[in-house]
Each structure stands twice: as structure tokens, then as C-alpha cells.
Amino acid sequence: MPLDSTIARVTDRIRARSEAPRRRYLDQVARAAEAGPARAHLSCSNQSHAYAASGEDKLSLAQGRAPNIGIVTAYNDMLSAHQPYEHYPDLIRAAARRAGATAQVAGGVPAMCDGVTQGQPGMELSLFSRDVIALAAGVALSHNCFDAALYLGVCDKIVPGLVMAAATFGHIPAVFLPAGPMTSGMPNDEKSKVRNRFAAGEATREELMAAEMAAYHGPGTCTFYGTANTNQMLMEFMGLHLPGASFVNPNTPLREALTTAGAERAAQITALGNDYRPVADILDERAFVNGIVGLMATGGSTNLVLHLPAMARAAGILLDLEDFAEISAVTPLMAKVYPNGLADVNHFHAAGGLAFLIGELLEAGLLHPDAKTVVGDGLALYAKEPKMIDGALSWADGPATTLNDRILRPHEAPFQPEGGLKQLSGNLGRGVIKVSAVAPERHVIEAPARIFHDQEEVKAAFKAGEFTSDTVVVVRFQGPRANGMPELHSLTPTLSVLQDRGLKVALVTDGRMSGASGKVPAAIHVSPEAAEGGPIARLRDGDRVRLDANAGTLEVLAEDFDSRPAVQADLSANTHGIGRELFEVFRQNAGPSTSGAATVV
Template sequence: MTLNATVASVTDRIVARSAPLRTAYLDRCARARDAGPKRAHLSCGNQAHAYAAMPEGDKAALAGATAGNLGIITAYNDMLSAHQPFETYPALIRAAARAVGGTAQVAGGVPAMCDGVTQGQPGMELSLFSRDVIALAAGVALSHDVFDSTVYLGVCDKIVPGLVIAAASFGHLPAVFLPAGPMPSGIPNDQKAKVRQQFAAGEVGREALMAAEMASYHGPGTCTFYGTANTNQMLMEFMGLHLPGASFVNPGTPLRDALTVEGAKRALAISALGNDYTPVAEVLDERAFVNGIVGLNATGGSTNLLIHLVAMARAAGVVLDWEDFAEISDVTPLMARVYPNGLADVNHFHAAGGLGYMIGELLEAGLLHDDTRTIAGPGLARYTREPKVIDGALAWEEGARETLNDKILRPARAAFQPTGGTRRLSGNLGTGVMKVSAVAPERQVIEAPARVFHDQEEVKAAFRAGEFEADTVVVVRFQGPKANGMPELHSLTPVLAVLQDRGLKVALVTDGRMSGASGKVPSAIHVSPEALDGGPLARIADGDILRVDAVAGTLDVLSPGALDRPLVRPDLAANEAGTGRELFTNFRRVVGAAEAGASSLIPETVQ
């Protein structure tokens, strides 16, 4: 199938824009590759330290330079349900490596925080920066330079982007990402959402809310709604860093273990010591990132990835901007309805045909690059196959060619809507984005007076006081990365949804983030430049008429003279200490704009 003209032109534009950065990056990776396995250049004392705790057989293999050594970067902790299964992975990986004549070591651990725990709490102000900390921690782990290949154990919101940034920084090494899979389905998502709204409206108490939440988040594995964590897993498959079909297999199953074992073996097979060398620098090229953007739009994925993909790409010498996302969204059909964009969860999506079916459809429609390199071999068409355990052995068979539930997953030619779930908004208030895949068409344009707040608790207090009685654009400013680390404003979703259900037209405009679970309320988010950095939001006052138009892609204040006011300068002292925030002062000082990836690691000259 001929590649779609828009996808082709956007890819060409990214290639041209990225050329200087990408060339320098590939040159750096080539020099590291040409130096050969680093442990061969270490002194005997260096090597003895690296192998001291290994079994004697592993020591002998490594000392003789006859075996590939696999470095494991793990984000294991047993507080995150999605990461708890990783506790047993290192033993599986070591055994798998030995079975093919190699060795494996846990190179290091990285922190992994749960946004579900910190939502609406001070700790959420560290969440975005944790991505950069994860990249730094993985860099420290791999700096020992004794590895021929790597596997990364991570799933959730900032963890996978941080690990991808680290993998790209060691681009001469292969990198295989091994997921843990989603927990089994709990109570229906619409039931959980209803209880949340009832609690926000004061109709039920905390006991009912707690019971609903515990019935939803109830076991090991990823949360089953289609938020940032599961969007990450989709991307790893679309971008060729997972084994085909690995993303949404439940933990603790024979298939999950078989995929983990095979992933370890594959990581060694594609090292420079073999005949199928596949460094991650060659996997993470411009085409792979375009495929990821297509997947993001086709699935209605998390808005957080509009920040993370930009940062991940920069680490691999690829320069993305939000216009790329918008143009690809315009030609990508929305093929999935998974909560919060529908009632189903990722287990239902997987059972309906899942990513394999979707990739096949998008390839057939000419919307994906099939000529990418992947850890499974050349060509994305490999990712239309489905893994199975047959007679105790892992095998891949042809995947679904028809959807098994068209209320969840549809073919490209009969999608839920002809365009993707992402809109870029631009106007005199700056540039932002909106996830529209769950926003009803009649709610995608709102023109109404502004109510201005400086944190989400102020919004909730106004709601409890009954202050929202007319159509309103709620502005929550000083929530950007420089101001307070850009926390998600997820706890506003139930409140604004209640107002919407009462018949009001409401929208949110913020320089902060919403969760990957943002849903039916139109929300212009990530507005850049942020208010603290001189953005126009710092001039808006209560009563100004704002127009949020996802159809035309505009974001404007219409009141004359509004942008002539002095900038508001807030007191942010309360955000600067406590819950570890004082440790991140320098991150807030140097972080770049949201549209450049909100990174503290990218030099200012390439922001």
C-alpha cells in the first residue's frame, strides 16, 4: 500500500528539520559501536569488580569474553501494581541468558512513582521531573560499560519515557522493553466514573468512593483504563521496542513469562556480537516516531505523550513539534473506544483484536511506515502477529483480520471518527493541545467568560460554594513546568463533568497537564508559553471572554485590552518545599517549555 501523502510529507519535514541533530547523534553512536564491547578494554581490576557477585560459570564466560552480557534496568517496586510483577523478572532473564550462552546482571534500578497515588497531592509536582531522574539513573547504571545489550523493565507514566531517553543515550546498544501487562478487569469503568461524580456532587460518601476505587484497582498489573501507562505500551509496540503482541498480556500467565524469556534471548541475539546487530539508535528513527504518533491518534491515547514523545525523540536526535501531531491526527482514523473514550478497558480491547489488528489495518491504509527496523526484525508487519504458547513453546501466529467487537475496535475504513483524537490549538493565548476523542462534537467549541484560578483546590472550593451557575471557561494557571513541575489536574475531571451534566458548557484552559484519563470535558492543556514564563495566561482576569475552538484549532481571548494588562506575579513559595520539592529547585529553573518536551536534560540551544 502506498504511504499516505500527509504521513510521507510530515516524515520528510521531520527528517529535514532533524538532520543536524540526528547526524551528530548517529555519529556519536557509531563511534561507541566501533569501539567494540567496552569490557574488553577494562583493566582486570575493573572487570573483577563488575563480576565479583556472579556465579562462577558466569564469571568464566565473561572473563573469557565469550558471552554476551545483558544489562537489566528495572523500575521494580511493589507499591506500583504495574511494576510489582517485575520482582521475578531478573531470575527469568538470567536463566534465559544462560540458556543461550550469555549472562545477565541487574545494572541498576530507577525510581517509579505512581501518579494514581499522588494525584491532587504535593508529590505530583515531582511527577514530570521523575522522567528525567529515571533517565539519569539509568545512565548511571549503564555507565559501568560492561554490557552488550539491554532490557528495560518499566510500564507507567513517566517511567517508559525516561527509560527510552536513557536507551537512546546509549544508542549503540540494543534495547528491548519488557512489559508486565494489565491487571484483570475490575468493576466497569462507567460505574467507577459515576461514583466519582456522585462523590464530587456530595451524593455519596467516602466509603462508597473507596469501595469503587478498590474494586477497580485491585491486583498486580497496569491499571486497565487507557491512560498514559497503557499508551506507553502501545507506543513500544508501534515503535518496535516490544516483541509483537507483548503489550497487553496479563501478569502471572505462562504467555507473559514466555514473552519475558524470549525478550531476554532476543536482546542478546541482536547485540554486536551476533549477526543481527540492531542498535536502538537505528530503531528509534524518524519513521518510528511518526508511527508512534499515528498509534497515539488511532487509539485516542494520552495527552501526556505530546510532551513525552517530543522529549524521547530529542534524545535520539529527532525534532518533533505539535504541528506534526496535528497534521497526522487529521488523516488518522480513531479506531478504538477504550475508557475514558468508551466503556471498555484494555483487556477488552486486546480481546477484540488489539494492537495487532490495528497495526494491520493502518498498514493496509498506508498510514504507517512498514520499513522500520524493530527488535523483532525488519518491518512493522511482524507486529500483526499474535503470540501464543503451543505445546509449551512460544510461537507467533497470524493475528485477527476482523474486529471481534466493533463497539471497541473498528477497521480504518469504518472508524469511530475519520480523524484522530488530538487537536493543536493556537491563538493569542499561546499554543496548547486538546484530546477530543471523548469530547462530544457539540462541546468542542465554547465561548464564555473566564474564571481564573491558581490551583485546582481553588476550583473545587468554588464548585462546593455553588459559584458555577453559567457557561464558564475555567483557567488554571501557574501550573507549568517552571512554576511547580506541571502536575496533572486530574481531580478537576469529576467536578467539571458534573457541571457539564447539569447542562452548562464548560472548558478548561491551563498551562498544566491533565491525566491520560482526561475525558469528556474540553480541555486546552499544556498551554505554552506558561504563565510564569510570561505567557498570556498571566494577563487574563475573571470575566474575560475566551474562545476555545477545537474545530478551528484556535485558543483566544476576545476581550479588548485583556493582553495589555501587566503580568500577574504569583506567590509560589508553597510549591518550593516539602515532599521533596526543595530537591527539584534546579529542575524548575532549567526546564524547557511543554511544546519542547518540558525537559531539563535538553540543552537550551535545541529547545
């Protein structure tokens, strides 16, 4: 199937827009690659420090003829998704030795859980943790001892930060190793009902706690299709995982075999062998377009509209919201996974998963089939799925048909003809909305605005019974320069209750919503942000605001709007407590959300 004309045109536009920074980036990568295997240029003293604790690998490391793989790990045992990484280094070192290579843990990066910090001050560090992760991975790889790198990370900011670091060290081949989703627990829709009942005062805290513990119950990613699982999808669509690696449960023979195979593949694609695959060659405009197509086809997390531009910039590629919007317009929504449906990622995987989805999108001409990947040239390899046959790992063709059309559908009979995200623009600025889980009758909301500067103020107004008519809830001064752009996911139960009471409700914010949010229309990432004097800072209580996801507009209907002064807020409370003191330099230097809100690229 020839490449869809819109996909081709958007890719050409990205390529043209990025010509100068991409050329500079590739020149830098080429100079780094020309220097040859890094260890050859280290002094004996340098090397002795690097190998002192390497035991049986010392001789191989000192001789410098065997590939040395650097492991960058986000392991901690508080994140369920990252707890399985505890024993990965042992598996990787053993696999590397069998492949004639060595492996060392180059360093660790922080990994925070947004599920723990939702609605808490710590959430104000969340987005900036992505850039900290990129910096920390850069420190790990700065030892300059590695011929390839394995990146161990799963969740919300961790994978984007690791990709930014991998791109920065673009001359080093990179393979990303996932840990997989936890097995299915309490269904996500049942958990959500308990949350809503608690928000309405109809359930006890004991009932809420029991539901939450039943939903989040073991090692692996949360099973809804939020940012963590969207990250895993992206790594396959962008060719940085082994095919089919994303959604295999932890602590299973197949998971272990895929981890071992990932280490072996990293050893095979270094400059010391015959299949050198620097990550700079993989992370080109085709990879990012393929990733955006995957985001739209699956109804993935809105957080990736922030992360993909930041990831791309690290590789010298410039993405814009118009790219997301135009790709969304031609990409069918083919998956229904909570919060867009009732299924979780385990059900999605069982229904055919990414192998079926990628095969369908290739058939529709919506993916670049010639994109380079860590396993070969061409994305068709990702329409295969891993199997354990007689104790050995192999890949077979993925299913030709969906195994459950309530979860996964072919491109010719999708759930919706367009993808799950829309660009919004108007006299309030630019933003995005996730519509894949929003009922069609709620795609257009026009109502008086109620202005808040803190999400706790919204909850207090709700508890006081102040929401009795249709309302556009505006929560401003939530952008990256104001307070680090926290997710406002803790508002979801409150707004859902209002909507369930029959009110027309929408959220407008320069902050973020969680990848788990969905059924309440929300214009998010509004830019310019209020702290920068953006139009959202001129809104007043009672202004009539119109959010039209169909037309892609976000407007205030007030004749004197342009002449009003921007409101300023006291943001001093955001500068201290729970580590926020350490992040002032990030708040001062964050870019706009439209380009990823990054501070390091």
C-alpha cells in the first residue's frame, strides 16, 4: 500500500522544518562515531577505575575488543512497573557474556510515580523529572565506556527522559527493555465508579482504599491505557523495543527471554560488528511520525503531546501541534482500552495487540514501512509477535484478524474515523483535547467560566455545592513556569460527578491531565500559559467560553477581552516544600508546552 498522502506531506513538512537542527545534530553524531570505540581512548588509570569491580569481565573489558553495554536503569521497588527491573542486570550480564560482550550498570535515574503524587505538591516536580532523567542518564553515559546502551524504564516521564538522553548520545546503539503490565485486577471502570461515589460522599474511605488496592495489586504497569502503557506502544512503533515486547507480563518465561534477547541484540548492533545501528539513524522524522500515528490509532495519553516534541528536539527534529492534528485527522481510532473503553492492556494484548495494529496500519499506508529499527530495516517486523516454542524464543506472524472487535478493530471498520486527539486554537491560545473517550454530544461545550488558581479550590467549591449550572471550569497558573505543570487528574472524579448530574461541564487549563482521564471534555496545555501573560490570564468569572472539539476552537465570547490586563497570581507557595526549592531553575527556563516544556534541549 502506498504511503498515505497526508502522512507523506506531514513528514516532508517536518523534514523541511527540521533541516538545519537535524543537520547540526547528525554532524555531531558523526564526529562522535568517528572517534571509534570509546574505551580505546581512555587512559589505563581511567579504565582501571571503570573495571575495578567487574570480576570475571575484567579481562574482556581491558582488552577492549568485546562490546561493552551500558545499562541505564530506573529501578526502584516503589513503582510497581519498575520493581521487576531489580534482577535485570544479572540477566543482561549473563546474556552479554554468551554473546561475547560485557555489560555494566552505567547509572540509575530517578523514577517517580504520578499515581502517588496526584493532587499532592510532589506532582509539581513530575514533568521536570523527565529532564532530570535525561540529565542523569547523560551523567551515566559520560563515562564514555560503552558501545551500546540498554535503557530500563517504563512510566510516564521516564521513557521520554531516557529517549532524550539516548538521542543525545546518538552514536551509541540503544535498545529499550520494558517490564510489562501487571496482571488484571479490579476492572478499571469499577474502580472509577468507587472513586466517583467517594467524591460524591456516597462511599467510605475504607471502600475506596479496598478498590484501589484491588486495582493496583502487583508488579508491572497499571493496566489502564495511560502514559506508561502509551510509552510502551511508542517504543514499538518507533523501533526501539524488540517486536511484541511491550505488553508481556513480568516474571514470566517470555518476559525473561525478551530481556535476554534485547541484551543480545544490543551486542550485535555496535560499531564493533557488521550491523551498526546508532540510535540517531532510528530516531528520524519517520520514527516520530510513526509514533504519532500509533498515539492516534490507540487513543493514547495526552502527555505524549508534550513528550514527543521534547524527544524529537533532542534528535534535531521539530514537531508542532499541527502535525499531531493532521495525522489525527487521517488515522482511525482502532483500539478501545480504558479510559476509552472497558478493556485493559492485557485484554488489548490478547485481542491481537500491537502486532495486529501495526500490520493493519501498514496495510492502510499510514506508517512508514521503511523506518529503521533496532531489529532491522522495516516496520513489518513489528507485525510479528514473540512466542516461546520448546523453551526457545521465536517470532511468528501476528493475528490477521482481531480476536475481540469490542477492543481492537481493523482500519476499515474502526471505532472512529479519526484519532483520539484534537488541536484547539482561538483567542485563548493553543491547546489540545483528548476526544476518544468523550461522548460526541459533549464535543462542544459553551458555558460561563468559573476561574480557579488551584485544583483544591475547585474541590472546595464542589463540596460547598456551588456548581449548579453548566460551567467551564478554568484552572490557570498551572503551566510549566508557574508550578511545573502538574497533572490535575484528581479533579476527574469531581468533574465526572457534575457531568453525571446532567450538567454541561468542561475543563480549560494551562496544566495537564493524566493519561487516565477521558470522559470530561478538557482543553489542556493551553499556551501561552497564564504565568507568561497568556490570554487565559485575562478570563473572568462569568465569561462565556466555547470549547468546540469538532471545529478545533477554544474561544471566549467577550467583546472587551483583548483590551483587558492579564491577572497576576501569587506563586510563592509553589517555590518551596517537598523539594520544590531545587527546581526553581527549571521553572524559570521551561519552554512553552507547544514545544514540549523542556529545559534541557
